[in-house]
Amino acid sequence: MSTSAEKIVTSTHDGQKAEHKQRKWQDYFTFNTDHKVIGIQYLVTAFLFYFVGGALAEVMRTELATPEPDLVQPEFYNQIMTMHGTIMLFLWIIPAGAAFANFLIPLMIGAEDMAFPRLNAVAYWMFPIGGILLMSSFFVGPAQAGWTSYPPLSLVASKWGQEIWILSILILGTSTILGSINFITTILKMRMPDMDIHSMPLFCWSMLATSGLILLGTPVLAAALILLSFDLIAGTSFFNPAGGGDPIVYQHMFWFYSHPAVYIMVLPFFGIISEVLPVHARKPIFGYRAIAYSSLAIAFLGLIVWAHHMFTSGTPGWLRMFFMATTMVIAVPTGIKVFSWTATIWGGKINLNSAMLFGVGFISLFLIGGLSGIMVASVPFDIHVHDTYFVVAHFHYVLFGGSVLALFAGIYHWFPKMTGRMLNETWGRIHFALTYIGFNLTFLPMHQLGIQGMNRRVALYDAQFQSVNMICTIGSYILAVSTLPFVVNVLWSVFKGEKAGRNPWRALTLEWQTSSPPAIENFEEEPVLWAGPYEYGVDTEMIDEDSSIEEMLAEVSAEAK
Amino acid sequence: MNIPSNIVTLIVGIVVTLLSLWYGQNHGLLPVAASSEAVQIDELFNFMMTVSTGLFLLIEGILIYSVIKFRRPKGDTTDGSPIEGNVPLEILWTAIPTVIVLILAIYSFEVYNAMGGLDPMAAHDMGPHTVARAESNSKENLIAFDPDRKQVALGLGVSPETKEGENQLVINVNGIQYAWIFTYPESGIVSGDMHIPVGRPVKLNITAGDVLHAFWLPEFRLKQDAVPGREVQLTFTPNRVGQYPIICAELCGAYHGGMKSQLYVQTEEEYQQWLQQNTLAQSDVESTLAANAASSSDSEFLAPLAAEIGVEADTIAQLHALHHHPLNAEL
Numbered sequence: 001m002s003t004s005a006e007k008i009v010t011s012t013h014d015g016q017k018a019e020h021k022q023r024k025w026q027d028y029f030t031f032n033t034d035h036k037v038i039g040i041q042y043l044v045t046a047f048l049f050y051f052v053g054g055a056l057a058e059v060m061r062t063e064l065a066t067p068e069p070d071l072v073q074p075e076f077y078n079q080i081m082t083m084h085g086t087i088m089l090f091l092w093i094i095p096a097g098a099a100f101a102n103f104l105i106p107l108m109i110g111a112e113d114m115a116f117p118r119l120n121a122v123a124y125w126m127f128p129i130g131g132i133l134l135m136s137s138f139f140v141g142p143a144q145a146g147w148t149s150y151p152p153l154s155l156v157a158s159k160w161g162q163e164i165w166i167l168s169i170l171i172l173g174t175s176t177i178l179g180s181i182n183f184i185t186t187i188l189k190m191r192m193p194d195m196d197i198h199s200m201p202l203f204c205w206s207m208l209a210t211s212g213l214i215l216l217g218t219p220v221l222a223a224a225l226i227l228l229s230f231d232l233i234a235g236t237s238f239f240n241p242a243g244g245g246d247p248i249v250y251q252h253m254f255w256f257y258s259h260p261a262v263y264i265m266v267l268p269f270f271g272i273i274s275e276v277l278p279v280h281a282r283k284p285i286f287g288y289r290a291i292a293y294s295s296l297a298i299a300f301l302g303l304i305v306w307a308h309h310m311f312t313s314g315t316p317g318w319l320r321m322f323f324m325a326t327t328m329v330i331a332v333p334t335g336i337k338v339f340s341w342t343a344t345i346w347g348g349k350i351n352l353n354s355a356m357l358f359g360v361g362f363i364s365l366f367l368i369g370g371l372s373g374i375m376v377a378s379v380p381f382d383i384h385v386h387d388t389y390f391v392v393a394h395f396h397y398v399l400f401g402g403s404v405l406a407l408f409a410g411i412y413h414w415f416p417k418m419t420g421r422m423l424n425e426t427w428g429r430i431h432f433a434l435t436y437i438g439f440n441l442t443f444l445p446m447h448q449l450g451i452q453g454m455n456r457r458v459a460l461y462d463a464q465f466q467s468v469n470m471i472c473t474i475g476s477y478i479l480a481v482s483t484l485p486f487v488v489n490v491l492w493s494v495f496k497g498e499k500a501g502r503n504p505w506r507a508l509t510l511e512w513q514t515s516s517p518p519a520i521e522n523f524e525e526e527p528v529l530w531a532g533p534y535e536y537g538v539d540t541e542m543i544d545e546d547s548s549i550e551e552m553l554a555e556v557s558a559e560a561k
Numbered sequence: 562m563n564i565p566s567n568i569v570t571l572i573v574g575i576v577v578t579l580l581s582l583w584y585g586q587n588h589g590l591l592p593v594a595a596s597s598e599a600v601q602i603d604e605l606f607n608f609m610m611t612v613s614t615g616l617f618l619l620i621e622g623i624l625i626y627s628v629i630k631f632r633r634p635k636g637d638t639t640d641g642s643p644i645e646g647n648v649p650l651e652i653l654w655t656a657i658p659t660v661i662v663l664i665l666a667i668y669s670f671e672v673y674n675a676m677g678g679l680d681p682m683a684a685h686d687m688g689p690h691t692v693a694r695a696e697s698n699s700k701e702n703l704i705a706f707d708p709d710r711k712q713v714a715l716g717l718g719v720s721p722e723t724k725e726g727e728n729q730l731v732i733n734v735n736g737i738q739y740a741w742i743f744t745y746p747e748s749g750i751v752s753g754d755m756h757i758p759v760g761r762p763v764k765l766n767i768t769a770g771d772v773l774h775a776f777w778l779p780e781f782r783l784k785q786d787a788v789p790g791r792e793v794q795l796t797f798t799p800n801r802v803g804q805y806p807i808i809c810a811e812l813c814g815a816y817h818g819g820m821k822s823q824l825y826v827q828t829e830e831e832y833q834q835w836l837q838q839n840t841l842a843q844s845d846v847e848s849t850l851a852a853n854a855a856s857s858s859d860s861e862f863l864a865p866l867a868a869e870i871g872v873e874a875d876t877i878a879q880l881h882a883l884h885h886h887p888l889n890a891e892l
Binding site (some may be wrong): 157284312364458537 | 590591592601620621623624628631632639640646651661665670680707772777782783784785786790791807809810812814815816818819821
């Protein structure tokens with residue numbers, strides 16, 4: 001770390017000057033090793049894919065407005081359904097989590113950059129390459145066996161589309177492995193000297209848990225996909241029953257990664273919520289250690305629950321009981337988190353701005369996803385609703401109501417830090433209202449559809465479900481419209497938004513100690529750890545000074561000038 | 562913490578409890594239940610719905626109350642009270658979910674046992690068998706369960722403490738893109754719909770001919786994947802006459818959504834009538850299927866004819882004419 005010590009000296013020196021170097025817009029299109037550039041690159045690229053995946057979802061919902069397959073051919077429906085799932089998971093939620101991790105971790109722990117900046121840039125650039133490769137499969141007919149790609153179907157439908165899908169997931173998986181190596185090393189080795197592991201922000205804890213899951217799970221998925229690829233193009237029979245293979249083995253290997261992947265997709269956003277709520281409720285996070293350790297507990301338990309996706313598959317009875325028990329235990333650490341977040345808000349001084357609206361909205365919707373999650377953990381009930389719209393509703397409540405709402409909370413919260421400008425509050429609230437209404441209208445009725453007998457992944461369905469499906473389709477249009485105020489707001493605010501200053505939210509975590517957007521190498525002078533990440537209300541009581549934080553920050557900025 | 566007075570808390574608690582109990586029984590989400598096991602699953606779901614409603618009302622109520630009550634007045638830049646935790650409270654809300662999931666796990670285990678999920682004949686997996694896909698529709702593969710070979714299958718077996726093991730009606734189920742084929746080894750009938758008499762235990766031996774399928778009976782709350790090369794068993798007893806959908810619930814290709822069939826639970830007389838009609842209609846094909854069944858005399862009689870048969874398309878065409886249920890299969 002001798003180089004970094006030198007850098008601190010130079011950056012301190014630079015800090016004395018009136019102006020620090022700024023990133024040029026061209027930097028965002030190059031192989032740049034600055035973690036903040038990479039974070040923005042991840043975020044913008046993920047959003048581009050989000051719009052593609054969302055457009056595919058709208059085609060699906062339009063098709064499902066009527067029971068007959070009238071808008072698109074059933075085969076094409078399965079292709080866009082497969083692509084929607086793959087894009088939203090591998091090109092939207094997972095990279096968006098990596099975006100926040102890249103941008104925030106070094107700032108939060110007082111480091112100048114990630115531990116391996118070049119590796120970090122390599123990890124990023126594999127993401128658009130994998131994404132464009134996946135998109136290219138539209139020219140040969142994309143995979144159509146669902147994002148799970150269960151053989152034998154994946155071996156007999158859309159051969160080259162399936163092969164491109166496999167290669168693309170392998171590239172994206174490698175990218176996440178490289179990223180998580182970086183996150184773990186940075187969090188464990190590069191914290192500023194005063195910061196012990198129990199005084200780092202909870203977002204870092206959640207990324208520690210997430211990265212561990214990625215390192216343990218992704219190689220197993222890669223193995224499964226490579227074997228599937230051999231079955232597909234080399235005629236082997238690892239999973240092909242026609243040659244003596246076993247399709248159930250693929251399911252085990254796939255879910256050994258893909259159940260933890262659910263936590264890979266949601267844990268970073270648990271971390272974001274743990275950051276956003278205390279700042280805007282002006283109250284310390286309730287139960288810091290409980291939240292930190294419950295992330296690790298969820299990650300550990302997440303590794304031993306995978307076969308609950310296979311309760312109706314080739315799973316013997318005793319194994320079903322084992323996986324039911326482990327799955328239900330996850331409700332305990334998850335419950336601790338939900339209760340702790342709720343207690344954080346209770347008795348606070350809540351500033352109900354866009355970030356907080358999305359934060360509270362996250363708890364309210366994730367709760368529904370969690371409760372239906374306990375239901376589907378129960379084997380007898382899961383046997384009924386497995387592979388139905390009940391499950392579609394469940395995981396959208398977890399991944400959209402949970403992850404995506406928290407993601408927007410994070411954007412409204414850190415946009416001032418990322419760009420130096422505030423987002424428009426009115427449009428932010430409109431965005432929230434449309435998202436919340438549209439989301440619930442789309443996905444709440446799906447619970448009923450599934451219980452009453454509508455199976456998932458169908459382009460045509462029984463006429464008795466039409467009216468409810470129409471409601472879902474209307475909801476999905478509202479959801480599509482809800483992104484418009486957001487996009488306009490972001491584009492307008494980047495250039496014309498109100499200047500944010502260092503710390504518009506009067507937050508205590510370290511990223512708010514530096515300028516907005518942060519200088520290259522992050523801190524003009526070595527950051528001072530003068531408060532824990534969530535010690536709201538403490539100074540007020542002790543020193544009896546209302547604006548102690550602001551004054552101290554003013555002092556710091558005065559020194560900087 | 563600023564906890565409201567006890568009497569208000571008490572009233573809120575009672576209201577939440579009553580609302581949960583009411584909604585847990587009156588959600589109206591489930592379709593009709595056509596077997597006694599389905600009723601048990603519904604009771605389990607109602608229990609989960611009750612607990613979920615309670616937790617939902619509690620948390621959402623606190624959230625809504627908080628964002629209304631604890632709003633920051635304009636211009637107020639002070640912080641809330643610096644409460645960083647509360648160990649007794651945290652122990653309480655760790656204990657509550659623990660107890661709930663413990664009760665739920667035991668309850669689910671009991672229901673699953675009552676469904677026959679832990680029947681040793683059904684609960685062990687002996688691994689897959691090799692099948693060539695081209696031959697998977699041949700009639701040999703449809704006769705799945707052979708007690709003499711001591712093969713046991715996956716799925717749901719005989720419920721303990723019932724007489725489901727006696728007088729079972731065995732039906733072999735084969736899922737192919739995009740149809741279900743039901744073979745009755747007793748009578749030799751091959752059908753595109755399933756007809757069963759009410760009150761008699763049914764044992765299905767499920768397999769698939771090409772890709773994965775899943776055999777789903779929503780009104781019986783039963784689902785089991787059909788896996789090529791594996792035999793899976795599903796045992797249940799219908800207790801309600803009616804016509805119910807049979808749905809494929811595992812993505813199996815473009816027309817997965819159209820892979821549907823009908824289950825007719827009939828009175829004993831109606832079933833016998835159907836049996837007779839179809840036995841007559843299919844007497845020329847049954848010999849190959851009924852080698853081990855009660856009608857051995859018939860099969861001996863018809864044995865010489867067996868060589869002349871074997872065209873699947875004919876069978877299907879007959880079924881088509883009989884039931885007016887077009888099969889989407891391209892056989």
